[in-house]
Amino acid sequence: MANIWVIARNTIAHAMRMKLALVVIALLLVILPVLSVITTGDGTLLGKVQSFSSYGISLVSMMLCLMAVAISCYSLNFELKYKQLYMLVTKPVSRSEILLGKFVGLMVVNVLLLALFCSIIYAITVNMPRFSDTTAEDTQRVETEFFAARAGVKPRPPIEEEKLQSLALERYNRLKNADELPQGSTVDEVFRIIRGQIIMQAKSLGPGEDFVWRFSNVYPSDEAETIFVRFKLTAVTSAGSDGIATQWIAGDLRKLEEGKRPDFPVYYSDIRRDPTRTARELQIPANVVAEDGYLEIGMQNLHYNQVTIIPEDVEVLYKRGGFGMNFFRACVIILVRLTFLTAMGVSFSTWLSFPVAIFVAITIYFIGTVNGFIFDSLELLSSSMGLLYTFTIKPLLSLMPKFDGRFNPSPMIVSARMIEWSFVGLNILATAVARSLVLIGLGILVFNRKEIARITV
Incomplete structure (x- = not known):
């Protein structure tokens, strides 16, 4: 454990000396206060607060994620390239301790920077109503529609399932008898279209x-x-x-x-x-x-x-619930992203060169930001293409992290939606623990077998 912490401290010092980290910190320290002044939203106080929190959380999340990917992919590759690691591997330090030390050190940096910038966003957000020239009605609206954590309940379906299925079957048979079924569509696709039309008519x-x-x-x-x-x-x-x-x-x-x-x-x-x-x-x-x-x-x-x-x-x-704890849970979700990306970067750096490692890691990050959209889009494929998707692309997407939809905290904060602790816990287990442990384990396995320096006599 002592060896891991020593390596972690060196990694922290190295990360904070990097120009990339200094540039990211400087940019966010400048952009966030400026953003609070220039954002107007729809012209109301509620719109202004929502716009700033949305842009602020998204900006901090994206920049810290990209920084985590870059530094985690670079740290070990840098020490291998300039032979700084050669002296370390001759010491009584296992290679697994080296990788774990790198991971721990980078996570300390992630936690400190995330805490800093989330605190800035929170402080600016809660104080924006005080420094805005607004009416008491606008202030009350912000308190009820933004500074809260609200649970949502969807209504019951407009048509009961049995009735919907009966109406869909009746319309399908009528189209079939009239020879008006869409050409080139499967039965499932036609039923999906018909059901959608019936539901839309019921709501009109x-x-x-x-x-x-x-x-x-x-x-x-x-x-x-x-x-x-x-x-x-x-x-x-x-x-x-x-x-x-x-x-x-x-x-x-x-x-x-x-x-x-x-x-x-x-x-x-x-x-x-x-x-x-x-x-x-x-x-x-x-x-x-x-x-x-x-x-x-x-x-x-x-x-x-x-x-x-x-x-x-x-x-x-x-x-x-209240805004404060909900905002904290949103920050935890961002930390889950950073944990996965850091583990991925450290793992990739053991068996890929820096340019390849950072390219693959950034690609996976951006796939994660549209994972749900890809899932929904590919579900609409035809039966033949859908079969190919089911056995090839879908398993790969299932292994990828999810950073969009419910896993994106920004829309939840903007609409004052409750982020449940149960959801946060499942996200931690699935992404920050399970996926990250697999990546770190793979990195340790590869690094233990890696020939760092060729022995010559």
Whole structure:
């Protein structure tokens, strides 16, 4: 253990002397404060805070990840190239201790820099409302829609699965009898298209029509607080510059539908206008939720809109925690990335030259940032290509780390989404522990068999 720490200290000193590390530190120290001044978002205080936190977290994550890849790939290669390692391997130090010392030293650098820049982002973010000329309403909106950790609940499907399957089969048979099935498509592909069309038709609202979403397991932390309905409206035709006029109702409507008086308050919104293709939020009192966590949200497309709309991404959000701990969990997710990339760079440096090692490592990093997108795109392949993908590309993608979607903390912070400790723990086990241990183990195996200097007599 003492040998590992000695090598780790030397690695820390070497990393901090590198020009790359100094440039990254200097750039972030300058860019982050400037970014807090020049970002405006949509012109509101909420938009400004969201824009800064999004750009700040993404920038710090990307630059520290690229720096971790570069330094971890370079450190061992540098000592081999300039023969500094020759003296060390003659000492009573095992090669596994050398690699572990490199890894520990670089991780100390990662933790220190991540803590520094995340602290800067946090300090600027929480103090932005104090130094902005805003109204009390804007400040309250930021407190409820940003400085919180909210859990999200999706509604039940608009059509039950049995009914959806029956309607899809009926439409498929009708198209088949009329010889109108798409040419060159498999049965599964046709059914997927038909199911999507039926669901879209069920969600479409013409002028004067309404729709009710049903939610379960909605448990706000405090009945005195508000909960939020997040949605996005899509218009089939142009909606005009005034947006879409809608009216909403929320509560436990089960007894109301039976003609009885409901046990809990029912919320009726004023007429509101919302732009299309933009995520919006509606605040409703939390006391409309039933004791069993049941909630119904109804929306009417008012008759004078004269346009058919499709509500999408409807979700109920309610507060589960505070901003500080949620931000800390976001930083832990970034640290998981740095752990994997550092282990990968140290491992690659044992059997690849520096240019090849850094090229492969950066390629894997960028694949990780679009891993989920690649997965979703390749799932739409035809049956013949899909079979090839299943047995070749898909297993390789499964081995790659995931840095996008749920594994990207920036959108979670921007939308004030709760990052669960259970998710963070699984991410640590899968990426920072399992994948990193495999990479370090592979590096130790290769390094133990590597001929560092040829013996000549």
